[in-house]
Amino acid sequence: MRLKYATVEHTHFYVRPTVEQKLFYVRPTVGETLPTKILPNLVNLYQIKKHEKPTLKNSVVKENISSFNNIDLFSENDYLSLQSINAPDNLVEKNPNHFIKKTTLNATDPNEKNVNEAQFLAKFSKWATDNSITHNAINDLINIIHPAFPFLKKDARSILKTPRNVRKIQLENGNMIYFGLENGLKKKIAEGLKHFNDTILLNINVDGIPLFKSSSTEFWPVLVHSDSFTSPYPFAAAIFCGSGKPSPLKDFLNDFITECLHLFSNGIKYEHKMCHIKINFFSCDAPARSYLKCVLGHSSTIGCERCVIRGSKEEYKTFYPVKSLHALRSDSDFLNNIRSDRHIKEKSPLLALEVGLVSQFVLDPMHLIYLGVMKRLLILYWIEGKRPYKMSKLNFNNISESLRHIKKFIPVDFHRKIRSLDEVKRWKALEYRFFLLYCGPLALKNNIDKKYYEHFLLLHCAIFIFNNEYLIGKYFTTAKDAINDFLRFSPELYDKFFVTYNVHSLSHIHEDVKKFGKLENFSCFMFENFLGKIKKMIRGKALPLEQIHNRLSEFERTFINTNVSKSEYTPILVKHYNNSYFTCKKLKFLKSVNNNLFEIIISISQPNNVVVVKHKIYVIESIVNLNKIYQIVCTPFRYLEDFFTHPIKSSKLGIYFARGKGNQEIFNVKEISYKCFAVPFKNGYYVCPVIHQKNE
Template sequence: MESRLREKRKLLNKLNQRFKRLNKGENIQISEDTVASTTSQASGSGGQAEAYSPEHMPVSYHCSDTDSTTSESSYEDEPSYLENPHENNPYLENLDQNNQPENQPILSNQTEQNNESLSSFLGNWALKHNINHSALSDLLTNLRKFHPDLPKDSRTLLKTPRQTGSQIKIVQPGFYYHFGLEQCLKNLLVEFSKENILETNVLEICVNVDGLPLSKSSGNQVWPIMVNFVRNKDFIQICGVYQGNEKPKSSNEFMSDFVREAIELINNGFLFNNTTYSVKIHAFICDVPAKSFLKCVKGHSGYMSCTKCDIEGNYIGNRTCFPKTEGFNLRSDLSFRTKEQESHHIDTTILENIPGLNMVKSFPLDYMHLVCLGVMKKLLNNLWLSGKPPYRLSSQQIKSISDQYLAFKKQIPQEILRKPRSLLEVKRWKATEFRSFLFYLGPVVLKENIPEKVYENFCCLHVTITLLSKCCNLGYAQQLLKHFVETFSLLYGKENISHNVHNLLHLVDDVQTFGSIENFSAFPFENHMMYIKKLVRKGDKPLQQIINRISERANIRDSGANSTKSYPILRKEHSRGPLMDNNSLCVKQFEIIFFNNFFLSLNEGDNCCVLKDKSLVLIKNIIVSDKYTKIIGHTFSNLESFYRSYCESSKLDIFLVNAVNTRLHCWDVNQIAYKCVKLSFRNKFVVFPLIHTLKSA
């Protein structure tokens, strides 16, 4: 009995010393009664203790949403300090026989920082790889054996909201949750330093609204309201989300929270980090169905559905078409608000209440839906593959085009994520694939495989969209678009002048307002839609899941997100050469060099670029010394135009090139203007500028 009392007092002294350190010197005494209530009967030298909850540790709480099928109704954060105080407890094993620590305390400030750093890492890792709560909780349970300060449950680590149901409102026939426009703008300002994205305190934003089906087996869908900064389009925030089995019945009810907050912010601005910001809605970037839904006007199948002019459509061949290329009046903000063409309107939209919003010019024609998924898909799928003679391609033509198209796989730059696939799969092509076909691959694979008049009509579209991407020669581009629509009508019939084909006539007007077609493209928003879909992990309560996942990402911010990278960045050191005679010593060689918005490497597909002096270079090596970073390579000779339809392709920086010069040259990386796409053609190469890299020139 006496030995048990001595053992208990000895353990009591050790625990008091440890808790004194944990509480920064506060002498929290643990009585024998406390020990008796928190320890089991000691047997020998290894008494087993139950979990103890010190007052300074967080208490348990309930969470309304989890993806774990065996979730607990509550969970706790406190570490089990006393699971085995003599054998497995790291807080006690460094005590000597005199009950004094041999080294510094385990729970020093540095250790606390390390634990915080580990928690931050685990949170960011789980969000980056979309780890579900059940798997993350299992990981935390095992890690707590070595890091007892880690929380037990993933919901604590990710700061998952406890309750969201009270903030969800009914929007017929589904539900809506509003994150808040002001909070979205603050999140963007926090994530990215002001000097990198803003030159003034005026926050110009673009807004996107679109529908996203969550399942192929049901009508379950979400309609997010997304925003981004005009000057930094790739970073998106979700302002609100609707979820239901149908789209919202009323766009005014759906958009009411957004409009109310937008009016307040535009009129009064908001204060953040001691800076007052004003807000301006630059544009609503939507496809035609979403645009007509928001503006409460006729859809694309209506006779008077064009949002840019008052043209009246015709019904030919069981479809609505718009064959006229002139003789119509352009709409204006005033004519829209006064409902000058009454049959164009279905109702009055709440968006008219937003200050400074032009109901015509602020709704540009998005070329992702208009050109890529609209006109290009119509040409490839509806006309050339599935259309009627004489414009339908033969099986031999289709095979020849597909074979040549697939042969380009290794020559496609890594920036183009989707590699070529057969024309037989064109129904499943994504917008980026149609874009690659229009800008780069189509002019090469179609040149000798389709009738000349059809090819020239395609080239007319290719040249025009290339001009609009560079925002140059807009007057000539307008003439080309009119010519394209007229020749399109002659080749394929008036009945095929659809809503999309007609709207090509108005594309130049939007370029004059917003600049390059890339400036008002829905591509960044479309990429984010796939991110939203991944937030839903199971069929039950999809809206609550989206709310919780977005809230987790707002609470757990990547510490590296604000770090500014210094370019160029070099990767994959090697020693294979080639080297120039004058730099063979004291240099390092690398395979890859990263710039702000593209990279170059020694691999085929990523080794071609244009310099500021217009030299076309094939890169063979990348070298670095203490004084410089340079590329070594060959220049191409005999540059000539690849086509001459509508303009010399060389004026668009598109060349047909022969062999490279055998002599090696060396250039500083600061001389690189942009990256190129290099495709084989008749034992030569056709070289195109990689469109998005032209900005770096």
């Protein structure tokens, strides 16, 4: 006979095994007797949405009862509404029938409201915007869940607060929307500032992104961010949509410039205090910089933005000399409209903001160094170049195998894992950066000729130093000289075409480092990530500008600030021994570096278990919480050697060949200076610091 479900006080339920609570089900037999099967140690009851029969495994037949003669009146497919059964464990064992008759089953009233409506709506909206759920899909979902959540409005546009009107400005080759600078600043300030300062410095990015493969339609957003904001995202002050660059430039920037001048004069209020607004810098790629500054592009023989050097052109390639000094360009050249070498085409509208068109237009390291110099050196010369600098097939395979090996030991601090050379043309900027800064010295060692390896180390050391404030303060001149040597030896080692616009611009990158600090401070990484988010918001070719207006408005209105309540310590995979002592396999904690909070994850296993404490490198063996104090039990490497000595000893950068083990030591986790990237090599380890955390 088919299994039926017992009911008590008109409550239908289904049971799943639980450890803490006791449940039963009943099977009718011949006659009027119903043997009850008690299932000891069963799992939590929870509401289900499909019919499954409970397992008979480990069931125990108990004495008969006769109180459920009308069991056939109830449906097998009724859903569980029962939440808990309150009865002592021994009651079931001693008298199951008494348990069945007397235990109160707490049914949930379907009309009872246990949901915080405002909180539910906020999380629901954030889920929809974060996952780019279409309005049609949201409406379908609402129709399904509305009986359980009657407070939900039945249209996605009402829930997400989608704007009903879009105000567009027409230009010659497209349309634009101006969202507003002050409006965006107020929203970011409301989300929170890292620390109050009477001046907020704005970092501006203008760049173009193609929307579709089969169309020339582009977006040109004006993105704004400040290091004072707690929010990691920039905001869009304006977006142009059309074919090619916005034209005319003056009309594209008109509203932005007008509002900037207003804010420069009047400031903006924050908690009854007045904040002054200033522009810190413009961070753009080379084509966008030449467009905004109204100068010749990077392919011109007089395209350098920092000096008056004149290049040469052969075989459609522009290259520059390396052995001569040239006069530097200045902001006054643009103010006075000096066109001695015809580098300046016309006056830029940005001059109205009194912005330095040389000093405040930084050379973006993402496009210049990682996607420019490093990518060109790796692909155009080492992989696809000519002998003698082209690597052999054997060396190519060795490096690829080395990268596959290295990939296993990349810590969680790096969001993108490097791929082998087979996919080098599809590498992202983060992968080229990881190769140049971290794994290049290891992967290339003994796989390319020594003179090319040492030439690469010139670039590696210089950019490594320029990526860390502490190293900049100590070895700035060393890095500057290393870049000059890299340029000077390039034509001899490779060819005269090697020193392109990007390679030549390396000689000027130290000027921006000196003014704005480490390279990460003025790179385009943050803006490029946001551009990627913008592109993913487009759901079809129809009305892309209107779409992005609505999606950005929804995103801003549903944003929940997740930075305000981060726990100082978050243990993962905890094993308790008593109330005052437990261990964990992984620990996430916050560390302050130069007034910025970093989230550091350490573990007792690779690749997150190598750290530096008091200038020594340790391998973490256990993480202990003793009386609410987190400590690490770790073993130091006994021998630390330089991995390379040219152009600077690697130990000065924190890079070592480490081997041997010392005696165990115990430290407070707050004594950790920084994490390390460590890869097994020969009879030891190649160890390199994660430099964005390194502050000593």
